[in-house]
Amino acid sequence: MPDEVLVSPAELFGDGVFETIHLRPSGPFLASAHVERLSRSAALLDLEPLPLDLTGLVSDGPESALRIIRTRRSQHVTVSPIPPDTLRERDAGVRVISAGLGFALGGKPPWSLWEAKILSYAPNFAARRWARERGADDLLWLSTEGYALESPTASLVWLAGSDLCTVPWAEAQILPGTTAAHLLSLAPSVGLRPAHRMITIDELRGADAIWLASALRGLASVTALDDAPRRPSPWTPILRDLLGY
Template identity: 80%
Template sequence: MTLSVSPDELFGDGVFETIHLRPAGPFLLPAHLARLAGSAALLDIAVPEITVDAHGSDGAEEALRIICTRRSHRVTVSPIPPETLRERREGVRVVSAGLGFAIGGKPPWSLWGAKTLSYAENFAARRWARARGADDLLWLSTEGYALEAPTASLVWLAGSDLCTVPYAEAQILPGTTAGHLLSLAPSVGLRPCHRMVTIDQLRGADAIWLASALRGLAFVTELDGVPRRRSRWTPILLDLLGY
């Protein structure tokens, strides 16, 4: 049996976006399309005009994916994995590990700021974390700054400051869900902040979450083997995002 896979997809030479598909339609679609264009620009890929049917799901939430390579693009819809929904409900245990890069030390051809099809290392990182009794991984710079998870952005609460990592300074992928959440923070009395944070500072945060399109917010219940108390803000922020 011969499978039809383009060379671009075979070698990961493309970009994609995963969008939360709701009964009302694709959530944050303009922001995802803008990030797709930014990722494509880093790979010198010309993104054609993409038309996404704005109709919503048939009741259950789903995952909508846009995949673009140098020669083609396609849009798919699939169920959200039960594991993802469980992490939203129950939270995640996280371990931290060094990436081997200093802030500003990535090579000029680095694609860490793009959402590419080359996700094997991201999934390998999560398997490494699970082999150590965790659910997910938090990448650190060599200076000890917390950056992001393999498939999610870092969000934390420090007093009344709701924070995420400044993606341009950290040279990481901009978080669509995290960015939207911070834009809504003032409506619940929190101040949005973009700041660098060391892993030691993060351990002292009032609450920590991983934010992504399908999980929404997953509360960090354990960091590097140390249990963390659940936060009353988790359901408030999930409701604010409409999950």
């Protein structure tokens, strides 16, 4: 038997939270928003707050991935390269298929942790593998009523006329998207109106443009939804530039 247990049972079972931040030469992008979400996630797991100082952290190159991992025993900060597939999806866009999550709106149990970014990410990665086995790059989860919710690792953003929209996370009981929220806050600067609304998958198919937003991908254009190709949107480079990607 080893003299020291390096991983506690709680950590082994994924009883912790994390955040992924886009690290730039200027420092962590949207650091305060990510730290705030980390605190909300930790509170949902009854984790005690720990001090966190990201001062002085910068990327050695154009960009990196900064991760904060919080468990019941400790808190770790790591910096690593952004995976090539993530960069490719940012530039080339993503093919997305939709699938039911098995929950109705408001139907998740009171102990649900869907609004927290927890370490137990195996189902999220399994969902993406399932999508890739079917010729897509990513998945869009749907409620049993057919409302579009989020992808396993990104928030849904779409354009309807001059409205730049995302899903209201509290109503949908999903993880609040940091990158999506920041993008919507900047929308008026380019003449778009920010909006939070529910949308069915049928309504989404008629949107002027669809994107998946996340810290490392930034804003990835949905190039196909359920095998139906979508036209490139002139708004994609404008909004990516607005976010600084």
